[in-house]
Amino acid sequence: MGIRKLGHYSIRTGDLEASRRFYTEILGLEEGFRPPFKFPGIWLYAGGDEADFGVVHIIGIDPHDAQGLKDYLGDKDEAALSGTGAVDHVAFLTTGLEPMRARLAATGHAFTERTVPSLGLFQLFLTDPSGVTIEMNYPNDEARSLGLA
16 A cells, blocks of 8 residues: 555644635635644645545644643744745645636735646745745646636
8 A cells, every 4th residue: 555645734833814814715725624632723625525634734823822732743943833944845736727816816925837848737836824835736728728828
């Protein structure tokens, strides 16, 4: 038995609400079931499928009581919780390039875009509130239909 797909990735943040807005309003993920851990957080799902335990877990830091988080996941220096560290970026395979570009324009969220040579992918790169780089991969025909490729 081998690895089939990425289960989820987790972001630890001091600004849970900013992360919620980014992942739901910008990326279009949906907030769903999360077990009753002794620390704040959000589990986000793609396409409403909660059978896979979500694709992004946002881990909140309670400044008044961080013990539950420390007990469950260990302590981390909040100053080190920015950017992607050794992880360069997290990528999603997706569709809906036109609505995504419209959301980004409406919110003023900065992004870069490029075409991957020989792979038929059009990419958007953006950054979440914790400084994590997110790569969104769209079929190149969507970009061509918009005059981008």
